Amino acid sequence: MSLIHDEAVVLGRIDYSETSQVLVLFTREHGKVRTIAKGIKRGTKARFAVGVDLLDVGHVVFSSHGERSDTLATLTEWKPSRSLWGLREKLFRIHAGQYAAEVTAHLTEDWDAHADLFDALVSTLVALTDAPEPLDLVTRYQFAILDSIGSLPRFDTCVLCDRKEDLTHFSSFEGGLICRHCEPGQVEKREISAGTVKALGASMVHDDHCSQSSGAPAGVFTVLNYHIAHLMGREPVMGSTLVSRFTQRVVE
Ligand SMILES: [Zn+2]
Numbered sequence: 700m701s702l703i704h705d706e707a708v709v710l711g712r713i714d715y716s717e718t719s720q721v722l723v724l725f726t727r728e729h730g731k732v733r734t735i736a737k738g739i740k741r742g743t744k745a746r747f748a749v750g751v752d753l754l755d756v757g758h759v760v761f762s763s764h765g766e767r768s769d770t771l772a773t774l775t776e777w778k779p780s781r782s783l784w785g786l787r788e789k790l791f792r793i794h795a796g797q798y799a800a801e802v803t804a805h806l807t808e809d810w811d812a813h814a815d816l817f818d819a820l821v822s823t824l825v826a827l828t829d830a831p832e833p834l835d836l837v838t839r840y841q842f843a844i845l846d847s848i849g850s851l852p853r854f855d856t857c858v859l860c861d862r863k864e865d866l867t868h869f870s871s872f873e874g875g876l877i878c879r880h881c882e883p884g885q886v887e888k889r890e891i892s893a894g895t896v897k898a899l900g901a902s903m904v905h906d907d908h909c910s911q912s913s914g915a916p917a918g919v920f921t922v923l924n925y926h927i928a929h930l931m932g933r934e935p936v937m938g939s940t941l942v943s944r945f946t947q948r949v950v951e
Pocket residue numbers: 857858859860861862877878879880881882
């Protein structure tokens with residue numbers, strides 16, 4: 700049994716008993732770790748006096764039998780390290796944060812560290828605290844997670860014939876754009892607008908995916924969400940909420 704110190708974001712929280720909760724943490728150095736926080740709901744233990752919420756970021760200490768153990772790690776300390784209260788001021792910010800947390804929880808493995816992705820998630824949550832609109836931030840995070848897990852599709856040429864023109868569809872199974880000549884032979888595919896094809900192509904040229912100030916069009920988010928849904932085996936809970944927000948350009 701070893702005592703581990705790390706930074707963590709709370710990806711999920713499940714009541715376990717009257718006083719305990721299971722917290723799914725995304726840690727910087729150890730990846731996703733499932734922990735049990737005993738006494739957290741009663742607040743009797745000083746170390747949990749503040750309570751721990753979904754999307755909170757903090758310093759953690761937990762004890763674990765290691766990654767091969769199928770028992771939960773035990774969370775012994777939680778100390779918040781970032782103030783994210785602005786995140787909870789607007790519903791769309793929470794939705795965007797929940798989306799990032801959900802895809803992270805489903806697309807990363809337990810004890811598989813992705814320090815870069817951890818940093819990207821924390822920056823996304825911090826940026827969301829005063830974001831007037833979450834589209835760019837959440838799209839950038841989609842690129843970050845797909846890149847981090849090695850599932851970033853190809854957006855510069857047809858993945859089947861290498862044509863650079865006549866790109867009209869996206870196939871999650873094939874892992875990228877396909878042209879109108881190859882498209883009829885594909886069962887799993889989604890039609891993509893010319894504007895979205897252009898924006899996706901531009902994202903391959905600039906390494907800092909979608910950080911351009913012009914803003915990522917909603918179509919890019921929608922395509923990446925479609926791909927993520929395929930990888931997860933289901934639509935992310937906040938996926939359709941965000942797609943309709945971005946495509947209808949709701950302003951609050
Ligand atoms: Zn083709």
